[in-house]
Amino acid sequence: MTDIAPLTPRPEVMEFLLTRRSRPAKTLTGPVPDRETVETLLRAAARSPDHGKLEPWRFIVLERAACTRLAELTATRGAEAGLDAEKVEKSRRSFADAHLVVAVIASPVEAEKVPEVEQILSVGAVCLALVNAALASGWGANWLTGWMxxxxxxxSQGLTLEEHEFVAGFIHLGTETALPPERPRPDLDRITTWVTE
Known part of the structure; x- marks a missing residue:
């Protein structure tokens, strides 16, 4: 039997987790992480829990020109759908102002032992892991979705996704231009139940 080394406490990691704060996408600008850095962030995100080792996600890295193209598609699709003009413009700006976005694609697979909901929860874990990896590396990061x-x-037009796929998160990455204020956090007493028997 192989000896297993005990886990070593990492107080600096806990301090990061207890103080982490997403940076609003509208406050992010260039420079952005280079390709090698982005690949490292993606490797970290891909270590998320994945029941059955199905990898029900994939990544599409959207550089500046792609973001500009998607901004225009957002305006077109929003108008075609008859959405509120203010809502469409806000969505359009999220791409128009972006310098680097990683679209985390939910791509669930047929698996008898792993229901689709578990796979989608796993994709959500990937989104958070990517945001945290970016923040831990000194980059601003924000997880957005939106009607798009x-x-x-x-x-289909913008990202060439298959019918069963959707975007779990548009993860905006860049250099922060403003430190966001702290926001209220959940009241643990209100949302926690201790079961003792």
Missing amino acids: AMDRGFL
């Missing part, structure tokens, strides 16, 4: 994440026309 589920709009079939946007998904």
Whole structure:
């Protein structure tokens, strides 16, 4: 039997987790992480829990020109759908102002032992892991979705997704221009139940 080394406490990691704060996408600008850095962040995100080792996700890295193209598609699709003009413009700006976005694609697979909901939860874990990896590396990061994440026309025209796929998160990455204020956090007493027997 092989000896297993005990886990070593990492107080600096706990301190990071207890103080982490996403940076609003509208406050992010260039420079952005280079390709090698992005690949490292993606490797970290891909270590998320994945029941059955199905990898029900994939990544599409959107550089500046791609973000500009998707901004225009957002305006077109929003108008075609008759969405509120203010809502469409806000969504358009999220791409128009972006310098680097990673679209985390939910791509569930047929698996008898792993229901689709578990796979989608796993994709959500990937999104958070990517944000945390970026923040831990000194980059600003924000997880957004919006109506485009589920709009079939946007998904097929803009990202060439298959019918069963959708965007779990548009992860905006860049250099922060403003430190965000702290926001209220959940009241643990209100949301926690201790079961003792």
